[in-house]
Amino acid sequence: MSNLGQIFGANVFNAAIMKERLPKGTYKALKKTIEEGLHLDPAVADVVASAMKDWALEQGATHFTHWFQPMTGITAEKHDSFISPTADGKVIMEFSGKELIKGEPDASSFPSGGLRATFEARGYTAWDCTSPAFIKDGSLCIPTAFCSYTGEALDKKTPLLRSMEALSKQALRVLKALGNTTTNKVITTVGPEQEYFIVDKNTFAQRKDLIFTGRTLFGAKPPKGQELEDHYFGSLKERISSYMKELDEELWKLGISAKTKHNEVAPAQHELAPIFTTTNIATDHNQLTMDTMKKVALRHDLVCLLHEKPFAGINGSGKHNNWSMGTDDGLNLLEPGHTPHDNEQFLVFLCSVIKAVDVYADLLRVSAANPGNDHRLGANEAPPAIISIFLGEQLQDILEQIENGGATSSKTGGQMEIGVTTLPALPKDATDRNRTSPFAFTGNKFEFRMVPSSASIAEPNYILNTIVAEVLNEVADRLESAKDIKAEVKTILSEYVTKHKNVVFNGNGYADEWVAEADKRGLPNIKTTVESIKALIAEKNLAVMEKHGVLSRVEMESRYEILLENYIKTINIEALTMIEMAKREILPAVIKFATNLAGSINTIKATGVAADVTAQTELLTEVSSLTAALKKNIAVLEEAVAKADNAHGDTYAQAALFRFDVFEKMSPLREVADTLETLVDKEVWPFPTYGDLLFNV
Known part of the structure; x- marks a missing residue:
């Protein structure tokens, strides 16, 4: 590996590069825009664009792209070369401030939830100068926001940037009321821990379910799973270690501070954790991390699986969103200090978070909802679907x-x-950790443990920022009008603790008793993605997002439609894949096995030898019975898919059909197929088993 100090950020147009290449006045103006949120002068953009182009060309880049994050959950990019033809038949390299600031992708081709009609194609990408440009695959990538022709957000970055401004505004008001006159900006920071699975590429290629859905729709339990607990933090296999080394180097080149890597609990499962950074940049970095994980894996003849539950019967993957609030002058607002009982500032911000999580638990729940996460939450491998806060004894x-x-x-x-x-x-910490809590205080930050492994962290963070901003707004209003600040702080703390203590739970979130206890406390237990999506159109949630300018009602309603449509499409693809595998792979294989078995029985009998064929006969009877059940369950699932697919009209009703009819009918089909897998000759079984997938790396 090259010298780490030399390669870190080598592909990033970061502050050091800008300071070196930009005129002093331009650099100061751009820095002022980034740090103070001022409007960008077009003249500054022209100078930055020229310097950015020259640097990118020196790094071997030939194209530039506005890199954005539409509602697909992944990133998008359209590449244009730097070349511009000249009259003499040659080309020059050009890149203007206008091209840097604004791009125009097709807005109707991305999910819009009804915001854009098919014929309304114009949309815009706008340069996010707070996140540095970088080079990837020979192109200069410019992080951007994505909006429609009429100005509505069509992406995940725009509401995140809005929420960061909203929280900073309200937090500054609170700090000023408490006597802090030095802070000019409050910044939210995030460190997302990313879990993932690695499987062999050739084995992966033989599984249609992994190819089409990212998870195994069939698979009998292997003789060994995670019960010996020998994989967690275990010695890295040579092939995995080689992959991780290259992954680290590629991430470091992009300025991503990949810090920790290790084996996770399940076989073939691993984790990568970065150092904290500003929420906007952390979100960009996490998207890049997931993309790089998949690309580097292919170079090693491996495949990276980011689905939340690629394998039944063992732990799935999540993403722990470690969130905190800090100031531009170096304060962590969630740092308790040595005597937190008399740390007034800390207690105000802590209790504000507690109230926000309690009041807007449904919004936080939907921010961690997707079809894959439905397999994990509450399954003794991930936090329950009930939102609660762990604070610890102190x-x-x-x-x-x-x-x-x-x-x-x-x-x-x-x-x-x-x-x-x-x-x-x-030195012993004042409190233990609690891995069963969905929202746990871990020293000087909150760890939101429910986030799906495949999802963008933008939504959990813009919702978290917004709901905390709302409570801080209330606190600021009260403190600014109070005659006695100290007395009002004491009143607010007492009121928030008394009214919202029910959301605090330090016990075992996996226990059945907690479900009953949470119900007594009045905490919502929203078990499925479909049910959780309703939170996006609840009046209190529409009001808070609109009040702080994070998402308008129209934008919230569009996200409601997008998430429902995504759920419908995801389960439909899974069901159709399951039907195809069962009909065209499993069914022919078990019929072939049964035919061979019947032929074997007949052959033995034809010899005239008084051989005992009871075992073969019983096996043939069992396989034939299960084959009939398989065929029946295929038909049942096909009927359910057809019914749900034709249920046009109300999107929620259709999504509910896919969740509570189609999805439920997938389980019996899988159960029969998995039983057949344990009976049928491995040489006949049509695709690799769990044992092949989990232990063949």
């Missing part, structure tokens, strides 16, 4: 003190003696 004790009149002390961790004289005494 903060729980402080909240109880606040409720009873005021906090006067904080529990401390002390020292941990391990019992071996040569080992050092370890």
Whole structure:
């Protein structure tokens, strides 16, 4: 590997490169735009574009593209070369400020939820100068927002940028009311831990379900799964280690601070975690990380699976969204300090988050909803679908003190003696961690553990930013009109703790008892993606997103339609793939096996030898019975798909049909097929088994 200090950010037009290549006045003007949110001077854009082009050409780039994040959940790019013909039949390299600032992709070809008709094609991409440009695959990639001709957001970045401004505005008001006069901007930061599976490319290519849906629709449980717990943090296989090394290097070139890598709990499952950065950049980086994971895997004859549940019976993958708030002068607003009980600023922001999560739990739930995540949430491998907050013993004790009149002390961790004289005494944290909590406080940040592994982190973060901004707005209003700030702070804290303590739960989120307890507390338990999507058109949620200028009602309603349509299409593809595999692969294979078995029985009998063929006969009877059941369940699923597919009109009703009829009828078909897999000769079975997929890397 090359020197890390030299390769890190080598493909990024970052602050250091800009400072080196831009005139001092241009650099200062651009920096002021980025840091203070001021409008960009077109003259500045022209100078930046010229310097950006020269740098990109030196790096070997031939094209530029506006890189954006439409509602597909992945990124999009249209590439244009730098060349411009001249009168003498040659070309020159040109790139203007106008081309940097604005692009025009086809707005009607991306999901719009009814915002754009098929014939209304014009849409715009706008340069997001807060996220640095980079080079990928020989093109200069310019991070951009994507909006319609009429100005509505058609992407995930635009509401994220809006939410960051909204939270900063309200947080600054609170800080100023509390006496902070030095902070000019509040920044949300994120460090998303990315889980993923790696399988052999040749094995993958033999599974239509993995190719078309990203998950296995059939597969009997292998003799060994994750029960020995020997894969978690285990020694990396040589092939995986080689892949991870190249992945790290490619990410480092893009300025992505890939920090941690390790084996996860399930066989063939792994994790990568970056260092925290600003939420907008973290979102861009996570999209790049997922894309790079898949591309690098192919170079090693591997395939990276980002689906939340590619294999039944073992843990699926999530994405832990570690979120915090900081200031431009270096303060972490969620840092408790050594004596959190008298850290007024920390307690105000902590209790504001608690209220926001409690009041808008349904919005947070939908931000972590997709068809794949329905397989994980509440399945003793991921947090339950019930939104709750883990605070730990120290903060729980402080909240109880606040409720009873005021906090006067904080529990401390002390020292941990391990019992071996040569080992050092370890400082003990004041509280344990809780991996079963969907929204856990982990020292100086909140870890939102429900986010799907394949999803963009933009939506969870713009929703989180917005709902916290709403509560901070309320706090600021009260503090700004208060005669006695200290007294009002005490009143707010007591009120928020008393009214919203029900959302705080430090126990085992996997336990059945918690489901009953959460119901008593009045916490919503929204089990499916389809049901959760309703939150997008609930009046209180429409109002809060519109109030802070993050998403208008029209934009929220379009997302409601987009998510429902995505669910319908996803389950439809899964069901059709399942039907095709069952009819054209499994059914012929088991008939062939049964025919061979019957022929074997007849051959033995024809010898006249009094051989016992009871075993063969019983196996033939069982396989024949299951084959009939397989055929029947194929027909049942086909009928359900046809019914749901023809249920046009109300999108929610159609999505509900796919979830509660089609999806439910997929399970019996799989159960029969998986049983047949355990009986049929492996040489006859039409595709690789779980054992082949999970342990053949």
